[in-house]
Amino acid sequence: MTEQTFETRSIQAARSQPQFQNWLQPLREQSLEQLAALGFPTRKTEFWRYTSIYPLTQGDFLRPAEAPGANSDCSIPGLDSYRLVFHNGVLDEQRSQLKELPFEAIPFSQASGEQQEFIRQHLGTLVGSQDHPFGLLNTAWLQEGLLIRIGKEQRLDKPIQVVFDHSAEHSFTAQPRLLVQLERHAEAVLVEHHLAQPGDTEIFTNTVAEVFVAEGAKLTHYQLNLEPENVLHVGNVQVALAAHAQYESHQVSLGGKLKRRDLGVNLDQSGANARLFGVYLGRNSQHVDYRTVLNHRAAHCTSQELVKGVLRDDARAVFNGRIHIYPDAQQTLAEMNNRNLLLSKTAEVNTKPELEIYADDVKCAHGATVGQLDKESLFYLQSRGIDSTEAYRILSDAFLYEVLDQMPHPEILAFVSRWVEEFHDRVVVEETL
């Protein structure tokens, strides 16, 4: 038996996926070529230095799910939303609201001529240019996608919730794809909600979203990565901001055997503004790799980023945040902070904030910290009668909620809080000291 590399197997698998819409074939083939040229990362690949894709090479992932398993409960209590559901990477039309919407939500396979043209012009333009093989794999694999467009000057009355649900009896890969556009002065809230049925069967999900925010439009984007440990997840969100566009993201990532999130924001025209808030939580021997790139390409843009991580047990996390200020991006204000709290001696974080500045009139700041719970604070709480377990909870919550409290939707905050609570369950406080 000849051992084929993961690379060879991936390319073959992507190529052998059925012909999907003729008009998208050229893009798929182009992505295949790019992928073959680029290859998958090794430990020597800078962008993947601390994350090994080894677990991915070990399973029988490179095939679609044969039959959808059970549906997960994807409701967020109290949150009324327009819900669109991908199940195992395929659009689940039964669970999705595709009609009577105040915006466009069209599967690629049902796109009209004008929509096809839009998709052809935009799809892959943001991920294709990156050194991200998984983005290319998603395009090469393409079997369906969802186009979401919000018309100009429209303000949606409730959030769009896009669910990525997974369940099956055997290992498989889901390669769902989103293309989002907010036209001029539109306003919307998009909730990406990733989840799966827990179990022994490992699943590989590789999601890509490309987001175009036109002049003066505003998108609030939640990314809730709440998959159980049997999901190996790679996710990529790339955003392009036109003049005075605003983008605000709230990410929450639980750890997994392999979890890698890439968020790239391109501030392409003057006056654009990006605010990125993120939290990652790792326990057991989970791994989470959290990566952001802010490309400041025009003048008078601002970006603000605050990402916090809490790691317990033997969990590992990677943070790599990059701010790139191009020569034309004068009068830029950019600020990035990554803070980490280690709750055990064996938890580990690799944090690397990077600044690259090619303009001279800019204000940039970045910082990164890795620390333990403050013993003085713990003693202070104990000296008031609060036991050490509760004191620990109070202090780590205070650390996390500085970020989580930025969420503008109380229902989503309450929903996330339950996951945070579960994360802290059965922690051994002695470990922290």
Next chain:
Amino acid sequence: MGSKMLEIKNLRVKIEDKEILKGLNLTVRPGEVHAIMGPNGSGKSTLSNVLAGREEYEVTGGEIWYQGRNLLEMEPEERAREGIFLAFQYPVEIPGVSNLQFLRTAMNNIRKHHGQGEIDAGTFLKEAREKIKVVNLDQAFLKRGVNEGFSGGEKKRNEILQMLMLEPKLALLDETDSGLDIDALQVVANGVNSLRSPERSVVMVTHYQRLLNYIVPDYVHVLMDGRIVKSGGRELALELEEHGYSGLLSEQSTGA
């Protein structure tokens, strides 16, 4: 004499291999207010921290009995629940935890220990609003992070607010007077005096006798080089003020 609130026998304590307390004896009965005075480095803060249960201090000898129980076997939170309160010399800032949340959690922990249910939210809020007036802090401080961005004086007053809310049996004041102007000192003293009762005791550790003008002690002890070298009434503090610790020391050595 009645029962004992606190009894310290021949206490020896070291920190990082340096012996700080070298055989300290002290007895405090219910209702009494004791002042422990001494120069810098004499072991004053060590004493209050050991009583509160700070783990960096290693007790190498002696005993501490609190209401008939071996204090050294109790965790810091258990000491607090049994009525010991330390007003910190340097209170810690805890951003992200509001004063209200903190006080309520502390009170409920203590109540639970005594078999009581959680305090009703309305009652709690009313009480907090009343008591913050006593320490002359704006109501807005209740919603701010614990000590977050507070001035030195505000932190000390916040300690007294906590003390008023938790109503301890034994209050330990660790140099609570340092860095306070006279107005703030009066506020702090009023708070402490309002708690004085036949069931409660206060041990205040201080460098200056000024505090004793506002909280009048029953006993004054002089702590030097890890031992109490002299005890007396209120007048001992005045004597110290006049002659200084060195004066007392020379008197000691000539007397010996």
